[in-house]
Amino acid sequence: MKMVIVALFLITSAFLLAQTIYFSPALDLVLTVYSPFFEMRPSRPNEIGLFQVPGKSSTLQVVSISASGFNDLNSFAKLLGAQLIGAEELAVMNFWLGSQEFFYRRFSISSQKSEGIQMIFLRSGKGYILTYYSSFEEFWQHLVPALLTMTSLRISEKPQVYLNTDHNYTVKLMGPFVAVTPARGEIGAFATHVEGKRGYVQIVKENLPRKISLEEYSNLVERNTLMKLAGYKLFSTGVNYVEGIDYAWRIFEFERTNEKYRCIQAYTIVETVAYTITYIAKEQDFDFFLPAAVYIAFSFKPIW
Structure with missing residues (x-):
């Protein structure tokens, strides 16, 4: 009995x-808050949340300040952007969860050898600023759990859910992505096109001959498919448990017809069926849609 209790404790702790x-x-x-981020004690003015990766520079900060007099989110965000001294703004975009609008920016500060992303929103006269920042070396390593945390914000209304009854799954949507007709071999597709920039999320499934672990499947995909792509370069890999689903993921780039593409690819397995959800965009467009792409990809849930 003692061994059973210990085992249950270890599983629950995990x-x-x-x-x-x-x-x-x-x-x-x-x-x-997703692993490997852990909650720390806030220490700066207006800081209401602080999360760090133990032994690393990667940090998630949550700040709340008065936004009275600001009805326009972009104006508020622009004012905050001016306080990022020495920052180069690499991408900006607006996203929506239901009626809640978010301003997103991707930035780099060369003098501090750091990179980061911000998500900003207004609610009840307050402005909330969620910032992920880290060293150049760690940015990609912890980007997915950072974005999962930042986009997990609870809102008053139910999220928009896409239900596919042909292939029995659901996905939560975040604007500006919309469902589109899947190409051959896909069981789902979501796309966006904003001011000449494009992003695409596809879902494919594979029937496996036997049960295998998520790690084994992820390695097989890389060895049998990704490493055969021209210019394949791996940025980071990881695993996260998201709303009852175990995912393995990787961020990488490759070349096709003299263009560089970047991807976030997530994998999950149910019995002997493997699902791969991929966000793909040209290198110059990739950063613009990161929050919505990660939100959609990791909200995938099979219905059995």
């Missing part, structure tokens, strides 16, 4: 470490 729920001091903000 799930707790995989993700934790964060409530702001005023209970006006709720996030799911």
Whole structure:
């Protein structure tokens, strides 16, 4: 009996470490914090949340300030951007979860050898700023769990859910992505086209001859497919437990017809069926749609 209790404790602890729920001091903000980020004690003015990767530079910061007098999110975000001293703005975009609008920026600060992303939104006279920043070397390594945390924000209305009854799965949507007709071999596709920039999320499935681990399948995909792509370069890999689903993922780039493309690819397995969800965009467009692409890709849920 003691051994069973210990085993249950270890299993429960693993799930707790995989993700934790964060409530702001005023209970006006709720996030799911994904591994390997851990909650720390906020120490700066207006800082209501602080999360770090142990032993690393990667940090997630949540700040809340008064936004009275600001009805326009972009104007508010522009003012905040001016405070990022020495930052080069690499991408900006607006996203929507239901009626909640977010301003997103991707930036780099060469003098500090750091990179980061911000998501900003207004609610009830307050401005909330969620910032992920890290060293150049760590940015890609912790980008997916950072984005999963930042886009886990609880909103008052239910998220928009895409239901596919032909292939039995659901996906949560975030604008500006919309469902489009899948190409041959796909069981789902979502696309966006904003001011000449394009992003695409595809879902494919594979029937496996036997049960294999998620790690084994991820390695097989890389060895049998990705490493055969011209200019294949791996940026980072990881695993995350998201709303009851185990995912392995990787970020990489490759070349095709003299163009560079970047991808985030997520894998999950149910019995002997493997699903691969891929966000793909040209290198110059990739950063613009990161929050929505990660939100969609990791919201995939098979219905059995």
